[in-house]
Amino acid sequence: MATLPNPLPRLATDPSGRGLGLQLPPGRLIDTTYDGDWHEPLLWQSGKAAAPGTWKALGAPAARVGLLPVLLDVGGTQGGLENWQLMPERMSYPGDHDAEELLAEYWEGNAEDELAEEVEPFGPEWPGLAPAGRPTAAPDSRAASVADSLTDGARWFKVPRLALVPARRSADVPAAIGWTGPLNYENDVARLCAVLRSWEDRFGIRVVGLGFDLLVVSVAAPPATVAEAEAVAAEHFAFCPDNILQNGPDSLRGYAKELVGEPTWSFWWD
Numbered sequence: 001m002a003t004l005p006n007p008l009p010r011l012a013t014d015p016s017g018r019g020l021g022l023q024l025p026p027g028r029l030i031d032t033t034y035d036g037d038w039h040e041p042l043l044w045q046s047g048k049a050a051a052p053g054t055w056k057a058l059g060a061p062a063a064r065v066g067l068l069p070v071l072l073d074v075g076g077t078q079g080g081l082e083n084w085q086l087m088p089e090r091m092s093y094p095g096d097h098d099a100e101e102l103l104a105e106y107w108e109g110n111a112e113d114e115l116a117e118e119v120e121p122f123g124p125e126w127p128g129l130a131p132a133g134r135p136t137a138a139p140d141s142r143a144a145s146v147a148d149s150l151t152d153g154a155r156w157f158k159v160p161r162l163a164l165v166p167a168r169r170s171a172d173v174p175a176a177i178g179w180t181g182p183l184n185y186e187n188d189v190a191r192l193c194a195v196l197r198s199w200e201d202r203f204g205i206r207v208v209g210l211g212f213d214l215l216v217v218s219v220a221a222p223p224a225t226v227a228e229a230e231a232v233a234a235e236h237f238a239f240c241p242d243n244i245l246q247n248g249p250d251s252l253r254g255y256a257k258e259l260v261g262e263p264t265w266s267f268w269w270d
């Protein structure tokens with residue numbers, strides 16, 4: 001996978017990051033993957049749980065040197081990243097894929113005849129991309145707000161730790177670390193990151209949090225009406241059908257109502 005030069009090796013001898021213009025708390029570099037140690041650090045992870053304000057205080061300056069922030073939940077049943085089965089060697093490059101082609105492929109593979117009621121008002125033919133949303137906040141400000149909401153221990157994340165990842169853009173973070181949360185659905189997470197890139201462009205999303213099989217993104221331009229939300233919900237169904245069929249209201253229409261004005265999207269794969 002094509003990446004920018006990785007600043008993380010410098011933290012091995014300069015753990016505070018002062019040479020990069022940072023002031024990092026104690027943390028550790030992680031290079032452990034499912035297939036053994038990676039040839040360079042995949043990410044830096046803070047040694048203590050993130051608190052409100054951590055994202056803005058550490059993530060914003062780190063982004064200026066090519067390290068993008070993401071919260072990792074290390075308090076789930078799978079524990080820390082050493083148990084997450086990271087597989088960076090299996091990832092392609094998100095920029096090599098077309099988001100609409102991928103969504104059409106996923107849709108046509110999942111919107112089968114027996115799910116006619118679940119995917120109404122659409123049918124088995126891919127309905128096309130949803131139009132871009134209208135911003136209700138600046139993307140990075142919305143990301144900081146959503147990140148803070150994940151640090152209170154009450155919403156999804158039990159033990160959130162801030163991580164810094166060398167990546168070109170926020171949408172690329174899952175593939176950059178070799179995250180395999182959707183492994184039963186998509187083996188090459190870079191393909192899903194191509195969709196996230198499209199959502200960055202159209203809805204101002206940022207990848208804010210990752211659990212073992214959970215992805216949380218902030219949304220700066222969420223759908224404002226039910227009709228807009230239904231078009232977005234179709235993309236969510238293609239991207240992660242479990243959101244609707246196993247972990248939601250069991251219908252695309254019902255799921256869409258929850259997306260109107262919603263600043264946070266989450267995805268879970270069985």
